[in-house]
Amino acid sequence: MATRVRSFWRTPPGKIAWLAICLGSIVVLLGAWWYLTRPGGGISPLFLPPPDEVLDAFVRLLSRPYLGSTLGQHIAASLEVVMTGWLAAGLVGLPLGIAMGWWRKARWVAFPIFQVLRPVPPLAWIPLAIVWLGIGESARVFVVFIAAIVPWVMNSMQAVYSIDALLVSAALTLGANDRQILTRVVCRTALPTLVAGARISLGNAWTTLVAAELLAATSGLGYIALNASRTLEIGILLVAMAIIGVLGALFSVIMQLVTRIVAPWSRANAEGA
């Protein structure tokens, strides 16, 4: 029996088996949740309401506005800020990172700045953002921008910097000039890593946005969560958290799809699920 169990975990599961495992773990989690929060289950619904109450809260959020906006509007508000901040960071960070990876002079000048910026948690910028920009959308965009630009620059730089020098030599002997090497060889070869940097950056942007909405917002998923905790509407709080999680996971999946589309040759595609 023991050996059979072990061999089950050793062989990678097929698609259907994999789906079954996913569903299974979710069902087990929900079951445990329901069991512990049933009347007499040991956990007060004040701390953790049972699953059906959370579902009710979700339905309620869908059917009527909460804090002046519908759920869709709250989600849209969050998405708008995260996309604006993340794309603006990419507009600056992607070319800057590539330049820093390719020209060592650019690296010498700009790298120390990001070395210092990197350890500062993006949330530490919120007070400054509020002082500078007030409790508005621009403050949140600014904080998201800060959170997104650091991984975007650092990963892009690393992606370009770690290109095999032999490829550059090969391109040189085939007659390519510097511009052709940078665009046709370096950036194309680095593409999967560049997209991976964008993905990490988006993940950072998302978690930071939600945190920023806890402090400086009048709409958005983080704002819902904060208010629900003040009014002890734990069901709504959990719904907001679940949406944050699902959207974050969705971003990650989308960015993996992007890699597959822009770099169909990438080995990484063959490995990941």
Place this chain on the structure above:
Amino acid sequence: MTTTKAHGPTAKMDIRGVSKTFDTRAGAVHALDRCDLAIREGEFVVVVGPSGCGKSTLMMIAAGLEAPSTGQILVDGKPAGPAGPQRTVVFQRFALFPSETVAQNIAFGLRVAGVDRAERARRVTEQLEFMRLSQFRDAYPHELSGGMQQRVAIARALVVRPEILLMDEPFGALDAQTRTVLQEEVARLSREMNYTVMFITHSVEEAVYLGDRVVVMSSRPGRIKKEIAIPRDAGWRRLDIEEASSEPGFIELKREIWALIRTEIVRQ
């Protein structure tokens, strides 16, 4: 056996008095010392020598990827200048562009030179056929075996019609069987197309089988120690390498060259 030195205006590529000193933390390292080597048009010159003798450095300098400390490289009597399609290189580690298909890799040199699309397609197709790669034209490098990848690299280097083809231990990263097949392939290429080739290897057998002339380098600092001409009409030329290597003349040459290298290794 005759020893020849080909100098003068007939040289396709002329390596003249090339020395190279690397500055390292441990001090200056003399890699090459006044190397002279002239390669005639259509000649297949193989450079052999003990490992670390600087033969790869000599090739990087010949390719224009590395600057000599002294001396110069002439092509058709003129200073060769920086790296370019006049001297293409086949590297030991293939160096194919991972983001491009076989056909795109081969087309690279034509594309950066601005060759128009129709002409490009024609020449790439021709090259694919010539290297027997047609069925792989849309494959990506990582989908190919090492031997196939190196055939693509050779095709990519040839399609731009270089004045001279430089090959830096091109079969060093391949398994023995694949290596044999590619050695015979390159022998066929040089027979049919009469390319001018400078070929680096540490395999004496490979050198005798492929070369019109074998150049033996000394141990560091690398000098040209001896040049040995291999007769073009040698009896083993049309045999495969397995058979060729048991021909008496082949064995004799191999022994002679190996003895030269051995004294260099012992001297180190």
